[in-house]
């Protein structure tokens with residue numbers, strides 16, 4: 116076995132990000148001095164006094180924004196600690212350079228195995244971007260304590276771990292197993308009773324409580340009853356009042372609160388589920404809890420239509436005027452697939468919840484559903500999480516199966532925003548090792564595909580609904596195209612020195628938009644063709660108050676990381692779910708020149724960037740795009 120490639124299999128392997136004290140290597144790209152002509156700038160400025168907005172493109176071609184007297188840089192000197200980023204990101208940047216940062220984000224479900232402060236910290240060190248709490252389990256007090264610990268971790272150590280609250284939903288599931296039992300095993304041929312009666316704990320032998328009153332009425336003798344989408348299977352043999360007697364036909368482990376589905380003549384019986392509300396009364400109480408705790412994301416289980424998402428969003432908006440809780444639609448039912456596009460458009464993101472999805476559609480259809488959801492989310496600019504069973508075997512074993520590694524690779528190759536651990540981190544024996552596998556495989560596959568330049572191009576439809584938004588969108592598309600490596604413009608002479616060419620030009624905005632649309636700014640002004648091959652942009656910097664422009668850049672999946680600067684901690688946390696974004700919190704003004712000087716100063720002081728690094732900077736305040744070397 117190749118020990119290097121599979122270093123995560125080595126129990127003594129420790130992630131590179133953990134050796135925070137090791138001396139930082141110089142940034143990869145700073146080692147080879149660039150021959151690109153320094154600093155050129157294009158900035159556009161919407162003239163708000165004009166009824167038909169005009170855009171000014173300007174640049175001085177002689178040192179661009181750094182040609183001044185350096186007062187902005189001097190002003191920044193006063194505040195070295197004025198930027199918020201976590202130690203892990205900082206160490207990763209210093210050690211591996213820009214290009215090798217991980218683009219795929221990682222979500223960990225928190226449960227009994229990981230709810231302590233130290234365990235949470237170990238996950239943050241291991242690369243957790245989002246902590247998920249599942250309201251199917253535990254009490255609100257338990258979840259509150261987890262939220263408090265994550266918040267403390269963020270405050271004390273500078274992390275931006277976001278919190279995602281996942282609702283229980285009102286699908287049919289088993290109750291707890293009673294007493295101290297955390298699981299029970301059903302053997303082939305055993306007769307178990309599924310009942311809606313209330314029992315005292317412990318439950319009678321081979322008895323399972325069902326949460327849904329209509330259960331005994333709805334099932335028929337001869338139906339197949341599937342626990343967790345088929346992990347255990349029973350056949351209904353007799354109905355006696357509230358009790359349903361079933362014979363085990365596929366043995367396996369019964370876990371508390373596992374999902375139940377029943378099948379008749381080879382198809383899922385869904386009439387009753389269709390009548391249950393997506394958000395139950397208990398879910399509404401949990402949502403109130405989430406709003407008052409200020410969670411970053413609320414994930415809604417078993418979404419059937421866009422309507423429920425719109426309803427929840429207006430509920431959240433009315434309850435918390437200044438909060439920006441994002442709503443994630445969990446795609447895990449037949450109905451959610453039917454109404455997929457409408458649901459994604461109404462949501463702030465989606466989750467491919469393969470656990471329940473695989474119980475509702477034939478398993479062999481799950482991979483194509485996953486690919487479709489991931490693609491659609493990217494096209495519509497919504498973050499997407501691939502969830503469930505990525506490393507299921509690691510609940511019990513310290514190493515993954517080869518098939519699990521291949522499954523992770525596929526999700527990374529599809530360039531999903533995030534991968535999620537469920538039982539592996541909530542109650543498994545090796546939560547940190549599982550996270551290390553996710554991280555190592557993500558990094559390796561991302562690097563492999565960048566080197567091979569084999570990413571398929573994806574058509575990104577225009578999604579903006581307003582004029583201002585469409586300028587932002589075009590700017591982001593153009594910035595991403597300028598990043599060498601995506602193949603579109605290599606060999607086409609990517610332009611530097613735009614400032615000289617465009618100095619003093621004042622163009623109406625539609626003209627600029629047209630130019631951007633045809634990538635005129637990028638490819639039609641060839642200054643020195645031989646420079647083109649050298650234009651390897653190290654990072655895109657985006658200054659964004661709402662996060663929207665960072666999201667638009669992430670959507671393009673450019674070849675370099677995106678440093679997203681934003682003024683609020685909540686936007687910073689939210690951006691932590693999205694592909695390729697390295698979110699920082701920074702106070703900034705509308706003056707891009709001083710913002711850039713300040714950022715360069717702060718990041719250089721911390722060794723995160725170096726003079727000569729090539730950066731494209733965009734901003735949603737000025738809707739500008741600038742190309743420059745770090746001075």
Ligand SMILES: Nc1ncnc2c1ncn2[C@@H]1O[C@H](COP(=O)(O)OP(=O)(O)OP(=O)(O)O)[C@@H](O)[C@H]1O
Nearest residue numbers: 224225226227249251252253370470537538541542
């Ligand atoms: N807060 C918790 N307390 C106790 N156990 C938990 C908790 N959260 C998760 N678990 C355990 O981890 C397992 C997997 O958790 P997870 O939340 O991912 O379930 P899931 O079935 O994939 O999600 P969903 O219920 O949303 O479909 C659960 O079956 C449960 O045993």
Ligand SMILES: CC(=O)C(=O)O
Nearest residue numbers: 468469470471502503
């Ligand atoms: C995550 C989840 O809800 C599922 O896979 O079913």
Ligand SMILES: [K+]
Nearest residue numbers: 281282283416
């Ligand atoms: K759930």
Ligand SMILES: [Mg+2]
Nearest residue numbers: 447468470471
């Ligand atoms: Mg589910």
